[in-house]
Amino acid sequence: MPANPRVQSAEADLAFMRSIVEGGGRPPLTLAICYLAGGLLYGLQCLFHVGQVIGLIRWPDLANLIFVVMITVTFLAILTWAILRDRKDGVANRGALATRTLSAAFSATGMANGAVIIIFGVGAIRDQDFAIWLYYASIVFALQAAAWYMAWTLKRKGWMLATALGGWATAVALGVLVREPVLYLGVCTVALFLLFALPGWVMFREARAPAKAG
Incomplete structure (x- = not known):
């Protein structure tokens, strides 16, 4: 007996709606690069400051300033390239609803970070x-x-939950260690590599992966 076409249509509609909400949407390259490049570059900068604090690095003040400025200049240059690449590929408004929601959450976090810097x-x-x-x-x-944590609730990927818990622990540790420069910089260095650069690498691989056929 042939399948009921209405049932098949309903199943197809449900599958389509599920793909919109959940989907396999890839993260924007900009988000991936922001974490990967930011984690590597600023992790390197923190490592540099650790060397200064313990006396391994003794550069002139001008050289120190140039190094710190070049870290930010390099990061902004890489980020600009990623933004232009995303716009060229037209990925800003593509992807599953969960992916777009995730991108919006991280953008909002970036806005909050800007206010925190000023304060x-x-x-x-x-x-x-x-x-x-x-x-x-x-x-x-x-x-x-x-x-x-919001990303984990949407995507249910274990590494996202691990990153959320690691970020929470790092926040507490840094708040407690502000008067302990070596420990503070050590925690910050490790966290930038593990909680920024590593998730950035994972997202970069996902962003560069070929799109799955629907």
Whole structure:
């Protein structure tokens, strides 16, 4: 007996709706590059500062400044390339609803980070206490942990939950260690490599993977 065409149509509609909501949408290249390049470059910068604190690196002040500035310049150059690549490929509005929601969550987190930079930067200058500025990194990791937890609830990927929990633990550790420069920088270095660069590499591979046939 032939299958009921209405049943087949309903099943096809359900499958289509599921693909829209869940889907196998790939993350934008911009998001992947932001985490991968940011984690590697700023992790390297933190490692550089660890070397300064323990006395292994003794560069002139101008050389130190040039190194720090070049880290940010390099990051912005790579990020600009990724943004232009995404726009060229037209991926900004493509993908499953879960993927677009995830991208929006991380964009919102980035906006919050901008406000945090201003708040803690102004506070540190006003009170002439550099430790106030160091709390900024703790808040950033806390916000990232929240974003990754949201990502896990949408995608149910174990590495996302691990990143969220790691971000939460890092936020607490950095908040406690602001008066301990070596430990603070050590935690920050490891966290940037493991919780930014590594997830960025995973997303980069997903972003570069060929699209799956529907």
